[in-house]
Each structure stands twice: as C-alpha cells, then as structure tokens.
Amino acid sequence: MPTATPSIAFRAPSASIWCHPSPAVALRSSLVHDADEQASQLTGWDQHYDQLSCGAFSGELLELHLPQMQLFRERVNQSVRQSCTLWSDALWLGLPDMSATAGTAGAAHIRINGRLNADHDIMLRPGDEPFELLTPPAHSIFGVVVQRQALQAAAERQGRRIDWAGLQQAHWLHAGEAARAHGQRLLQAALAHTPVGLSPASQVQHVQALQAELLDMVVGLLEHGIADPGPRQSLAKRQRVVSQARELVLARPDQAVTVPELCEQLHVSRRTLQYCFEDVLGLSPLQYLRAIRLNGVRRHLRQAALRQQSVQDVAVNWGFWHFSQFASDYRKLFGEMPSTTRKAGAP
Numbered sequence: 001m002p003t004a005t006p007s008i009a010f011r012a013p014s015a016s017i018w019c020h021p022s023p024a025v026a027l028r029s030s031l032v033h034d035a036d037e038q039a040s041q042l043t044g045w046d047q048h049y050d051q052l053s054c055g056a057f058s059g060e061l062l063e064l065h066l067p068q069m070q071l072f073r074e075r076v077n078q079s080v081r082q083s084c085t086l087w088s089d090a091l092w093l094g095l096p097d098m099s100a101t102a103g104t105a106g107a108a109h110i111r112i113n114g115r116l117n118a119d120h121d122i123m124l125r126p127g128d129e130p131f132e133l134l135t136p137p138a139h140s141i142f143g144v145v146v147q148r149q150a151l152q153a154a155a156e157r158q159g160r161r162i163d164w165a166g167l168q169q170a171h172w173l174h175a176g177e178a179a180r181a182h183g184q185r186l187l188q189a190a191l192a193h194t195p196v197g198l199s200p201a202s203q204v205q206h207v208q209a210l211q212a213e214l215l216d217m218v219v220g221l222l223e224h225g226i227a228d229p230g231p232r233q234s235l236a237k238r239q240r241v242v243s244q245a246r247e248l249v250l251a252r253p254d255q256a257v258t259v260p261e262l263c264e265q266l267h268v269s270r271r272t273l274q275y276c277f278e279d280v281l282g283l284s285p286l287q288y289l290r291a292i293r294l295n296g297v298r299r300h301l302r303q304a305a306l307r308q309q310s311v312q313d314v315a316v317n318w319g320f321w322h323f324s325q326f327a328s329d330y331r332k333l334f335g336e337m338p339s340t341t342r343k344a345g346a347p
Contacts, residue, residue, distance in 0.1 A: 026065040027191075033057055035080055036299055042072060044145075046085040050295040052283070053079035053137050056335030062191050066211045068150035071190055073097070075140045081281075082133040089148045090127040091167065093218060095184050096120045097140035108136030112171050114239045114280035121172040121228075122180055122221060129168075134281055142187040146218055154215035160223050173225030186217050238276040241266055242288075245273070249289050253296055256319035259285055293318045294333050297326075301342045311338045 030041045038059035039049035051057055055078060063072040086092050096110060098120060110117045111134040117123060125131045127148070135141075148164075155162050175183075190210055245262050262285065263270050277285045297318045301311065312323055315338070320326035330338045 029062045032059050044087050048083040050081040050292055051078050052081055052291050054332050064191055066207060068147040069211055070145040071187055072143045073191055077138060079137050080135050085130045086127050086145055088128040090145050092125050092145045094123040095142040097142055110135050114235055115171055122175050123172045126168055142184055155219045160219055162222055166227050170227035172228055173221060175221050175225035183217055238280050241276040242280045249292060253318050294330055298341055301338055311342055
C-alpha cells in the first residue's frame with residue numbers, strides 16, 4: 001500500500017484546482033510496490049502501467065500542486081509501458097533526470113509514442129491527447145503541467161509568442177543541456193522547499209513568486225527550444241500495427257494469440273510485425289504480448305472482487321494453460337509467486 005506524507009493540509013483535487021487561481025498549495029508523496037498502483041498516484045491523470053522488466057517493482061512519487069501548475073518527480077526501478085492522458089487545457093513537460101543515471105554505463109532512453117528520445121530532450125504533450133511512454137529501468141523524471149491560460153498570460157506579459165499549433169504535433173524540445181539543467185534545478189528546488197509553517201500571507205507571496213519563476217522558465221523553454229516536427233508517417237503506421245496487436249490480445253485475453261495469427265489478422269508479414277515491435281518498443285512481439293497478459297493476471301489477482309477465483313482460474317482467463325510455466329514466467333517478471341500477489345491484493 002502507498003505511504004502518503006502530506007507536508008501541507010491536502011485538499012482533494014478536482015477540475016476547479018486547474019481552472020481557478022487560488023493560494024492553495026499541497027505536497028504529497030507515495031511509495032508503492034506495484035506498477036498499476038503507481039499509475040494511480042498522479043493526481044488528475046488517466047494512466048495505466050504495465051511492467052516489462054523482471055524483478056520486484058518499486059515506485060516513488062513526489063507531487064506538488066500550485067494554483068495553476070502541477071509539479072512532480074517520479075522514480076521507478078523497472079521498465080514500464082505507460083499509457084497517459086492529462087486533463088484538457090494544459091501542457092505537460094517531462095525532463096528526464098540525468099542525475100539519476102550519472103555514472104552508469106550507457107544511460108537508457110525513454111520512448112514517447114514509439115520515438116526514441118536519444119538526446120534526453122524535454123518531452124511535451126498537450127492535455128486530452130493520449131500518449132505512451134516506454135521507460136527504462138532505474139527511471140527518474142521531473143514533470144511540470146501548466147494551465148494553458150496561465151502560460152499564455154505569462155508569455156504575453158513577456159512579449160513572447162507560443163506556437164500552440166506546433167506544440168500540438170511535437171513530442172519534445174531540443175532546448176540544450178544548460179536550459180534543461182536549469183529547469184531541472186528549479187523543479188527540484190520547488191519540490192524540496194515547500195513553504196511549511198509560513199503565515200498565510202507569507203505563503204501566498206512565496207507561492208506567487210515560485211509560480212511566476214516556473215512560468216518564466218517554461219515560457220523560455222518553449223520560445224528558445226526547437227520543437228520536433230512530429231512523427232514520420234512510416235512510424236505512425238508501425239505504431240498502429242503495435243496498437244492493433246495489443247487490442248487483439250486484450251479483446252481475447254483467454255486465447256493466447258500467436259504471431260502467425262496476428263500477422264493474418266493485421267495483414268502483415270512476420271518480418272514486418274517483428275520490425276514494428278522492435279522499432280516502436282524495442283521488444284519482440286512475443287516478449288511484449290506475454291508481458292501484457294502477465295500484467296493482466298496481476299491486475300486481476302489484486303482485485304478484491306475476484307478474490308474467490310483461484311490463481312489457476314485467473315491464469316486460464318488470460319490464456320495461460322500450462323500452469324507451471326505460467327508460475328515460472330510470473331515469478332521471473334514480478335519477483336514473486338502469483339499466490340503471493342493474490343494474498344497481498346487490495347482488501
């Protein structure tokens with residue numbers, strides 16, 4: 001179960017937090033041991049996580065709410081496929097935490113909508129626009145979500161212009177190492193030095209100054225950074241193949257769809273299917289689709305409403321007919337036996 005540690009009285013989040021400026025500020029943190037549970041921690045986002053690398057999962061989230069912004073730092077120790085959507089009329093910027101992988105051999109990269117962020121650039125996506133992240137093991141990222149109206153007002157005060165049409169298509173900003181490092185330092189400081197114990201008037205002044213500084217930082221990144229032009233048509237086609245393959249598997253979870261069956265259903269050759277998965281996910285179709293089904297089993301084992309079902313019943317419902325092999329694969333991926341997950345599931 002997550003451990004939440006609010007530093008300031010936490011106000012239940014709602015759409016109004018992001019639409020109407022107020023002096024409210026809230027800091028919360030959590031530590032969980034399940035990818036699906038990690039996905040539910042970030043306030044206001046619609047997220048679904050699937051664990052892809054092998055071992056026990058650990059995830060942390062530190063989240064700060066300001067009147068017109070949301071800041072967070074997320075850390076996970078396993079590779080995860082993340083399906084994400086933030087609320088409307090907002091913009092998200094994601095800054096990979098390079099300090100988390102400093103000194104490691106060949107820091108792994110994030111994929112956003114199948115595109116490899118090879119230069120660790122600042123990622124961005126608008127609200128109400130679903131996107132997918134594939135994060136490496138030992139992943140850490142700083143995020144800032146800004147209300148669009150507040151960002152536009154900040155830009156106008158500075159005499160700057162935001163290219164909203166261009167940002168709608170872009171997946172990252174080439175902002176340079178110095179600008180990226182400056183943004184990370186500001187976000188790290190904001191999360192570390194929340195004004196606990198100040199008088200109401202002093203807290204309002206602190207929050208206003210902090211938010212103004214962060215808005216200036218974001219506007220500067222958007223003006224001086226070079227937004228990428230969006231995915232090529234060929235990549236978009238490969239993304240569709242991978243997405244359609246996933247939908248076919250989830251539509252018939254009790255039937256272990258084979259690669260030849262996928263090729264037939266999707267009207268692609270085996271080589272094309274393999275290439276699509278490797279290019280978009282860096283995984284083979286078998287690796288990815290088995291992991292998706294194993295995550296489906298784990299999700300069901302943790303649901304109290306399904307507690308009356310045996311582990312074998314749940315496994316069969318997800319197309320695993322050879323129980324000993326299933327148990328071995330499950331333990332390898334999640335670092336525990338399926339019976340342990342069932343016992344420790346939500347009450």
